[in-house]
Amino acid sequence: MINNPQRLPWPKTQEPEERRHKGMTIGEVARSSGVTAKMVRHYEALGLLPAAQRSAAGYRYYDETALHEIRFIRQARTLGFGLPQIAELLILWRDPGRASQEVKALAEAQLQALEQKIGELQQMQQSLRRLVSQCHGDDQPDCPILDELATEKSDLDGKKGCHDGGG
């Protein structure tokens, strides 16, 4: 279900350079950035991107700068940043007078979030691996996995939802 940019039913010979003074349509931007048109509109609605220039009929047209920002968003998503964080990153990116420590702080926060998430998943992985290794996996009903899930207090339990108390 991935739309191939090459295999277009249109007889479009080449990507437009300056054919149109208006810029690229949202579809062209989508193909060129790897971000769906849907998401481009979404980012605009969320305020990540400035409102695109519109034709008289309401079509969005994008210049190279906008395309750059959309690619920027895509790259940041690749690193797992959330859209609110990307909004901040974009603001910093546009600001020539930014301090790199602000960017670094955002990145370190994201790094911490990643470590946290990875840790949680690894704990699941560990518990689950143990259970899987204990289960015969035959046609008998005995199953340590189900047994453990049915256990009131098990190794799986605890640490979840318990913060160090607020008073």
Next chain:
Amino acid sequence: MINNPQRLPWPKTQEPEERRHKGMTIGEVARSSGVTAKMVRHYEALGLLPAAQRSAAGYRYYDETALHEIRFIRQARTLGFGLPQIAELLILWRDPGRASQEVKALAEAQLQALEQKIGELQQMQQSLRRLVSQCHGDDQPDCPILDELATEKSDLDGKKGCHDGGG
């Protein structure tokens, strides 16, 4: 914002044993299972749990079996299972004639999903760590992090959304 089961404003001396023939209210089940009442209703609406017995006024009442199943769900969530998978696990759990291989298959699928997710996050982590280490983090605008995000094709790119093709 976690409600302590001990610190109840009610003068309830002890948890009811057979005080009520009806069973536990949803709130008692929630306190006893660690699953919020909201979620218990949700699981019922989704078909994970059978419809609870109701009082004349519509209150849900639960017996020990139901409580057991709710705890079961909580444990399975701890392992990261999705609710559809938990629904299958519950069906197997209720079936005395199940084959443990069916349970094991579900668990292995979950294990695979965990590995996949962990791998993705670790790749993000790796890329981000490199970028963070390269960024001075001072009050100067130079920032390798932003530079890389603005790069058309970078190490961050690729491998995402590419499965090994069906042909």
Next chain:
DNA sequence: CTTGACCTTCCCATCATGGTAAGGTTGAAG
């Protein structure tokens, strides 16, 4: 003008969970 690919906005779905509102029930105490 027709046609087909494209664009627009608007609504709904996912997944698991939480919040809130508006209203009815329960059970103990007065």
Next chain:
DNA sequence: CTTCAACCTTACCATGATGGGAAGGTCAAG
């Protein structure tokens, strides 16, 4: 029996990022 706090009910909306689809307007080529 009334009162009152704590409890229950359903229903709707929100999250975060993305996708799907409908209904309708626009653009470029023939």
